[in-house]
Amino acid sequence: MKKTMTKALISGLAIAGTAAILAGCGAAPTTTASSGGSADVAAGFKPCLISDDGGWNDKSFNQSAKAGMDKAADELGVKSLELESTSENDYAPNMQQAVSEGCSLIISVGYKLAAATVEAATANPTLEFAIIDDYADVDQDGKTDAPNIKPLVFDTAQAAYLGGYAAAAWSAKDGVNKVGTFGGIQIPSVAVFMDGFQMGVEKYNTDKGANVQVFGWDTATQSGSFTGGFAANDTAKQTAQGVLDQGVDVILPVGGPIYQSAAAAIADSGKNTVMIGVDSDLAVADSSVADITLVSIMKALDVAVHDTTMSAAKGQFDVTPYVGTLKNDGVKLSSFHDFESKLPSGLTDELSALQEKIVSGEITVTSPNSPKAQ
Structure with missing residues (x-):
């Protein structure tokens, strides 16, 4: 949006x-x-x-x-x-x-x-x-x-880029080659995850000669699947189900509690679909979904x-905007936890190399929803 x-x-x-x-x-x-x-x-x-x-x-x-x-x-x-x-x-x-x-x-x-x-x-x-x-x-x-x-x-697109690459690798490993995402409200702080996610999938396709498809979001048109809110309700579950119906085996719900609706839809499907968390390390924050949470795209909200x-307590309050990036650890990818041993060979090394290139500027992750300088 x-x-x-x-x-x-x-x-x-x-x-x-x-x-x-x-x-x-x-x-x-x-x-x-x-x-x-x-x-x-x-x-x-x-x-x-x-x-x-x-x-x-x-x-x-x-x-x-x-x-x-x-x-x-x-x-x-x-x-x-x-x-x-x-x-x-x-x-x-x-x-x-x-x-x-x-x-x-x-x-x-x-x-x-x-x-x-x-x-x-x-x-x-x-x-x-x-x-x-x-x-x-x-x-x-x-x-x-x-x-x-x-x-x-x-600038969550940077970490989401890594998440998208990981999702594509996971889906390609199983021969499914389909991943998906949906959001709460279509605003920059939500869409920026989805932009980065799709760009990461595209990077994987380029590097590996693969053809992993993304459902639920199109960065070029800035259009996709949204629930209209952040509540874990029937609308969110139906939206998640609509993405799952495309045959994806990885889904990224962006919008706080709506991950609960995605988890419920996955359970109803009876399939081995995995989920990617946002903001916090979801596998740690909610152990009830740890077994289906591949990884999380994190924002260091707590640190900010x-x-x-x-700073404010010590009289050093500064209104200069804080922008979280991979370089300052304001955004990052979580551990894969129990999925670590199930990952495609070499994936974690590939992700580390990609992160280094983003931090150095060799790879530029540009999203129309990334924070703009004021």
């Missing part, structure tokens, strides 16, 4: 609680020692995190962000405020609560909170904000809409949240 379509969706989430947020304006803390915590933590520092509607137990996006916040709060010796959203109607009230309860740093988990984040940041210029997977550019002028918001974004919180 083009950026304009993404931002149109964001603007549809406009906030009704403007007056309340404005009333909650607070001052940034001064940098002095805090009681009971690290000696260089700003006095009164209070980090806060707001989830999107996937909730803290999504085994993926939100849960990883929460782990990063929990780790930072523990190391700093401070108490964080973590507000869970169960629907889009919770974004404005949660943002209002974060401001009114004296949060020094407010991190929003996901593009859906962009409008709420921009409005609160504009109304509270002395507070510090960060947002995951979005530049908070609601007015679509190519710039973050408030000077106190730090974007935390990820942790490091941003630590």
